[in-house]
Amino acid sequence: xxxxxxxxxxxxxxxxxxxxxxxxxxxxxxxxxxxxxxxxxxxxxxxxxxxxxxxxxxxxxxxxxxxxxxxxxxxxxxxxxxxxxxxxxxxxxxxxxxxxxxxxxxxxxxxxxxxxxxxxxxxxxxxxxxxxxxxxxxxxxxxxxxxxxxxxxxxxxxxxxxxxxxxxxxxxxxxxxxxxxxxxxxxxxxxxxxxxxxxxxxxxxxxxxxxxxxxxxxxxxxxxxxxxxxxxxxxxxxxxxxxxxxx
Amino acid sequence: xxxxxxxxxxxxxxxxxxxxxxxxxxxxxxxxxxxxxxxxxxxxxxxxxxxxxxxxxxxxxxxxxxxxxxxxxxxxxxxxxxxxxxxxxxxxxxxxxxxxxxxxxxxxxxxxxxxxxxxxxxxxxxxxxxxxxxxxxxxxxxxxxxxxxxxxxxxxxxxxxxxxxxxxxxxxxxxxxxxxxxxxxxxxxxxxxxxxxxxxxxxxxxxxxxxxxxxxxxxxxxxxxxxxxxxxxxxxxxxxxxxxxxxxxxxxxxxxxxxxxxxxxxxxxxxxxxxxxxxxxxxxxxxxxxxxxxxxxxxxxxxxxxxxxxxxxxxxxxxxxxxxxx
Numbered sequence: 001x002x003x004x005x006x007x008x009x010x011x012x013x014x015x016x017x018x019x020x021x022x023x024x025x026x027x028x029x030x031x032x033x034x035x036x037x038x039x040x041x042x043x044x045x046x047x048x049x050x051x052x053x054x055x056x057x058x059x060x061x062x063x064x065x066x067x068x069x070x071x072x073x074x075x076x077x078x079x080x081x082x083x084x085x086x087x088x089x090x091x092x093x094x095x096x097x098x099x100x101x102x103x104x105x106x107x108x109x110x111x112x113x114x115x116x117x118x119x120x121x122x123x124x125x126x127x128x129x130x131x132x133x134x135x136x137x138x139x140x141x142x143x144x145x146x147x148x149x150x151x152x153x154x155x156x157x158x159x160x161x162x163x164x165x166x167x168x169x170x171x172x173x174x175x176x177x178x179x180x181x182x183x184x185x186x187x188x189x190x191x192x193x194x195x196x197x198x199x200x201x202x203x204x205x206x207x208x209x210x211x212x213x214x215x216x217x218x219x220x221x222x223x224x225x226x227x228x229x230x231x232x233x234x235x236x237x238x239x240x241x242x243x244x245x246x247x
Numbered sequence: 248x249x250x251x252x253x254x255x256x257x258x259x260x261x262x263x264x265x266x267x268x269x270x271x272x273x274x275x276x277x278x279x280x281x282x283x284x285x286x287x288x289x290x291x292x293x294x295x296x297x298x299x300x301x302x303x304x305x306x307x308x309x310x311x312x313x314x315x316x317x318x319x320x321x322x323x324x325x326x327x328x329x330x331x332x333x334x335x336x337x338x339x340x341x342x343x344x345x346x347x348x349x350x351x352x353x354x355x356x357x358x359x360x361x362x363x364x365x366x367x368x369x370x371x372x373x374x375x376x377x378x379x380x381x382x383x384x385x386x387x388x389x390x391x392x393x394x395x396x397x398x399x400x401x402x403x404x405x406x407x408x409x410x411x412x413x414x415x416x417x418x419x420x421x422x423x424x425x426x427x428x429x430x431x432x433x434x435x436x437x438x439x440x441x442x443x444x445x446x447x448x449x450x451x452x453x454x455x456x457x458x459x460x461x462x463x464x465x466x467x468x469x470x471x472x473x474x475x476x477x478x479x480x481x482x483x484x485x486x487x488x489x490x491x492x493x494x495x496x497x498x499x500x501x502x503x504x505x506x507x508x509x510x511x512x513x514x515x516x517x518x519x520x521x522x523x524x525x526x527x528x529x530x531x532x533x534x535x536x537x538x539x540x541x542x543x544x545x546x547x548x549x550x551x552x553x554x555x556x557x558x559x560x561x562x563x564x565x566x567x568x569x570x571x572x573x
Contacts, residue, residue, distance in 0.1 A: 077462040089460075091453045101443075102450050106461030111447040111468060114439050118446055164461060 002028045003062075004168050004198050005050075010059035012045055012222075019045040020056065021222040027168055032194050034201040034209045037219035038242075043202055046219065047170060050200075051083060052076045064167060077106075080167030082160075082197075090156050092146035096137050099145055099156055100128050103163035128163070135159040135189060151182035158189060162197070169193070170200045175208050187212050210234065218242075249570050254563055255520035258527065263426060270419045278418040279490070284523075284530045285425040286486045289432050291510040291522030293479030297472050298508065299517030300440055302452035306376045306504050307363070307383030311477040313499030314359055314386065315352045315484025320494035321396060322348050323404045345410040345424075345489075352485040353478045360477025364470045383504055390496040401495025408489055415489070425486055429523070432479055437519045439475070448472050480507075509547075513554055515561030524562050 005027040012020035019042045027033045037043050048054045050061060052073040061069045068076055090099050104124045105111050132138040135155040140148075145156060154174055161169045171190075175183050183205070190199060190212055203209050209216060210230045217227040220242045226233060233239055262281055269277040290312050297303040325332040325341025332341045342348060367378040391399045407415040415421050439445050450458050451465040458465045488494050497503070506529070507522075514525025532550070536543035558565035 074459060074462055074464060077460065083460060089454065089457055091450055091457055093453055094450070098446060102446055102458075102463075103461040105443040105447060106458075106463040109462075110443045111463050112471075113443040114445075115442055117438075117441050118443060119441055160461065 004029060004064055005200070006060075006062040007050070008060040008062065010046070010049060010061070011057045012042075012049060012054070013057055018222045020049065020059075023059070023219075023222075023224055025217050025224055025227060027198050027200050028215075029198055030195055031214040032190060032199045032201055032212055034203060034213035034216045035219060036203070036206070036209055036216060041219045042222040043219055045222075047083075047172065047202065050170065051081065077164065078109075080165075081170070082162070082164040082166035082168070083170040083172065090145045090153055090160065093144065095142050095144050096132065096148070096156055096159075097128065097141040100131055100159050100163045103160045104128060107164045131159050131162050134162065134192065136185070151178050151185070154178065154182075154186065155189070158193070162193070166197055168198050168200060170202075172202050173204060174201070175203055175205050183208060249566060251518065251520070251563060251567060254524075254566060258520065258524055259429075262523075262527070266419065266422050266426075275418045278422050280530060280534065282418070282422045282425045282490050283487075284527045285422075285429045286483050286490060287506070287510060287530065288523040288526040289425075289429055289486070290480045290483035291507045291514075291526055292432055292436055292519070293476045293481075293483065294507045295511050295517070295519075295522050296436055296439070296476040296479070297469070298511060299521065300445065300452065301448050301469055301472050303368070303469060303473065304376050304508075305367075305379040305473075305476075306501070306508070307379030307381070308476075308480050308507050309499050309501065309503035310363065310379075310383035310386050311356045311360060311480040312484035312487070312503060312507075313383075313390065313496070315356050315481030316488040316494050316498040317390065317396070317484075318352050318355050318481075319348045319408070319485040319488045320402065320404055322351060323408055323489075324396075324402060327405060343406070343408045345408040345415075348408050348485060349482060352481045356481025356484075357474050357478045360474040361470070363477070364473035368466055368469050368473065380501060380504070383499060383501060387496055387499040387501075390499055396494070399496060401493060401497075404488070404492050404494070407492060421490065425490075428482060428486060432482070433519060433523075436479075440519065444468065444471070509551060511561075512551065513561055515563035516559075518561070518563050521561055521563055528562060 003026045007023055007025050010020050010023040023046060035043060045054070049056045052071055056069065060067055063079055066079065068079060091102070094102065101118060101124060104127060129138060132141055135158050137152065137155055137159060145153065148156065175186060178186065187208065193199065201209070201213060213230060215227065215229060216233045217224050218233060218239050225242060226236045226239050262284065266278055266281050290308070293311070294305060294308045297305055321332070322341040323343050326343040329340055333339045363379065363382045367375055367382070370378055396402055407421065409415060410424060413420050415424065447458065447463050447468045451468055455465050484498060487498070510522050510525035510529055512525070513528050514523065515521035532547060533543060536546050554561060560568065
């Protein structure tokens with residue numbers, strides 16, 4: 001089973017506006033699949049449907065063979081969704097360690113544990129250490145998230161996503177506002193992670209998309225007009241016309 | 248080095264020692280005062296669990312304090328008068344056994360907290376404050392208009408409940424019981440706050456979306472905390488009634504809810520021992536200034552305003568900050 005996520009004939013209208021028009025695509029094991037499209041193309045609406053924050057009008061969302069179209073967001077997360085937010089969203093009063101630990105607690109459903117001490121670093125320490133090493137923040141584990149730089153917050157976001165031990169990760173503009181060297185660092189992290197967990201990437205930075213995505217799907221006016229490798233997308237005429245602006 | 252831990256232990260030990268000395272110098276009034284401090288702090292520790300750690304501003308915790316008091320008082324008075332309390336499904340005359348009274352208190356207050364929490368946690372902010380207040384006021388007016396148990400005047404219970412043959416009428420013995428409860432409650436709350444559950448609860452205070460996104464249902468976390476909180480405050484109510492041997496609707500009044508919040512703010516919001524320090528300060532303040540003028544609350548007002556403006560961490564926060572600057 002290589003198809004981790006499969007979207008079948010997904011449709012969503014808001015009144016007369018068609019936000020998702022018969023969308024089909026899939027995310028496979030070991031890949032970074034980028035979803036691109038101009039503003040208002042319906043990317044956010046699509047992501048919200050995938051996460052279960054809004055309900056599709058028709059069509060199916062299938063995660064590893066399980067139809068999750070009618071599940072609530074929390075249930076989808078338990079089945080293996082992880083998402084990092086468009087607006088970087090960590091708990092700034094918590095340390096890096098606590099932020100990742102919170103995710104771990106959510107994943108392992110240990111939030112009804114009233115007696116284990118989270119101070120005695122025994123609790124889930126090894127797992128969290130390996131995650132923090134992956135995202136290169138182990139040295140700063142006791143730093144409150146409020147003191148982190150923009151890029152470090154992004155790294156932490158990825159760490160939180162990884163703590164959920166997901167089947168796939170949705171990354172919503174992870175490179176927005178990052179400096180060039182930070183972007184290079186993130187690319188390395190993503191390329192490492194994708195072997196464990198496939199990534200669905202929403203990103204405006206075309207250089208990033210073309211350099212790390214294994215496949216790219218282009219969404220315009222709620223419809224996927226093309227899907228393929230970087231070179232296929234670059235040379236696709238429809239895409240150039242509708243999106244890149246050069247025919 | 249004065250850490251938060253040291254401040255906490257020092258305050259516990261001092262209260263204990265003052266009680267022993269008061270007994271030695273034959274000052275029973277002081278012992279009663281100390282018991283009151285402890286009981287108030289237990290009530291506020293319960294509230295602090297949701298207010299300080301979950302940022303749920305309950306303005307109706309007097310409901311649990313009062314319910315705990317009424318449950319205890321009613322059980323005790325029926326036992327004292329050998330008067331039937333319920334006749335179905337079995338005959339029950341109430342009880343003057345503390346263990347039984349406490350179990351009933353915990354049961355009833357948890358159920359009330361479950362009901363109040365399940366409804367009010369669907370709101371937030373000002374609405375949450377108002378709905379918790381409304382529940383407490385409902386109980387308050389119910390107690391006033393319930394003639395069987397004294398209505399507005401309340402009723403007296405003549406002896407304290409019994410516990411393992413200890414003479415509970417002796418002030419110092421009753422103080423020990425309260426002190427023991429305080430230790431238990433402090434142990435439970437510090438354990439809970441530092442557990443995975445506690446981390447989830449503290450997270451709900453900052454960011455509900457984030458909590459949901461890692462697969463935790465914040466409503467359930469808050470509801471469990473609310474029930475625990477209500478039960479703890481209920482125990483305080485039970486002890487308070489036993490201390491005064493008197494039950495009245497004022498236990499349920501909104502002023503009582505307000506005082507609990509004041510204890511927390513003065514002592515230090517979201518600190519395990521904050522309510523203890525706050526309640527001790529409040530009662531001592533009341534005694535000291537109350538002996539000069541009946542308008543002592545004017546001075547309290549000044550203290551509260553300065554705490555909120557200049558010492559947001561309350562007394563504990565202020566002490567920690569002061570020594571850092573030194």
